Amino acid sequence: MSPTVRRTTLAVDVVVLSPRSDTLAVLLVRTAVGARERWSLPWDAPQAAEGLEEAAARITTAALGAAPAYFEQVGALCDGRRHPGDADVSIGIAVLSPAGDGIPLEDAEWFPLAALPALAPRHRTVVDRAAAVVRQRVDQSPVAFRLLPPTFTLSDLQAVYQLLLGRRLHKASFRRALQASYLVEPTDEWRSEGRGRPAQLFRYAPKKRRGARRGVRFDLFSD
Amino acid sequence: MSPTVRRTTLAVDVVVLSPRSDTLAVLLVRTAVGARERWSLPWDAPQAAEGLEEAAARITTAALGAAPAYFEQVGALCDGRRHPGDADVSIGIAVLSPAGDGIPLEDAEWFPLAALPALAPRHRTVVDRAAAVVRQRVDQSPVAFRLLPPTFTLSDLQAVYQLLLGRRLHKASFRRALQASYLVEPTDEWRSEGRGRPAQLFRYAPKKRRGARRGVRFDLFSD
């Protein structure tokens, strides 16, 4: 007996993340009147012959008014939990939006990750997993750079890392490690941010580097 | 205009991984006569009201004759590439099978990851992504422990890490880091493996530990 496909209902649920005044924020859209919850993630079914990221881009554009530059797959969910459109399977996609980019359209609004309104249970799971994925990949994916404008100060970058990791970082160590990674290069612009010394602007420009990694880290969470 | 679901064909493609004589091996099943390729990943459509991991467990059991203990989601694929069952969307799931566990059923066989036969393009992608995901999560997920029997020697464990990371590890450093991680505990059994001093057997038993992580690592790949 060889396998055969069956028809399933599928939804792409998009978690647009952006740093917003010292917290990570998620973009939610207002649901139709009469729905069980007032807010939901932007979502839709993928159109025929449309890739998942294309679908995510389309959905994001509809809610944020800007095409997103970076995606991170969160994974497929097929628990029994309720989805706003009753899709059998959800594919969660995290979209990273640079701080201050895009203006939410009429029925969309930013919510701090720590203070979300009630969501359909499936969407709640997708958000949680998206946040976890992004946080876990901070040091393997250029996640932090995609939450910043094309040029940024090193303090901006460190602030994003601290947001994502949820802890303070040592300034000198952070810069030493960044230097050694060849991930950024300085521009010749400087930014004066009100008071204090102006900061040099950098851009994300990863260079080839020999993968001279050292010892193993056992960073398992005690699950 | 609010979103609506559409019907799509969906496949769960399973990548069963197991260490096999010094390489990672993948379980493939023979395809029906007349198919474009002679081998494919074990796959099927999820049944109604079946979770993704349930489906993966069922598919694995059908090919390996043993229920798998550990899953790692690889993600959903919806590129235009060809799938053996022409599914619109594939969900890749990596299943970790302890070394020597299970006996492939009639039409299934282990292939070293580095020497796979021709596969449908979509399956090829799924395998590559599964391997990449497992390798990347080695130090965040108990991946290595799921590729070993319940008790194992530290040399076994180090060998798996080396397989996954693709490089030698320093013995003393490896053990120091492992010690500090409180992930394993010794049993009072010893195993004599032919010649040489017998090795103490350990089991995976993660303990709570304060998350005293240090500096950031910028381990981005030069993509």
Place this chain on the structure above:
DNA sequence: TGACATTGGTGCCGAATTGGTACTAATTCG
């Protein structure tokens, strides 16, 4: 039976990395 090969496990030490404090630099505010 006793050297030797083989594998397991640990101690030591110089080198590299880390994180804290303190310092200098450049700017705004009053």
Place this chain on the structure above:
DNA sequence: CGAATTAGTACCAATTCGGCACCAATGTCA
């Protein structure tokens, strides 16, 4: 001009890392 504020760096002690050497326990073979 001096105080306040933010950027960036220098130094240094403590920790961690990685290489080497060593000891331990077993099987092999003369």
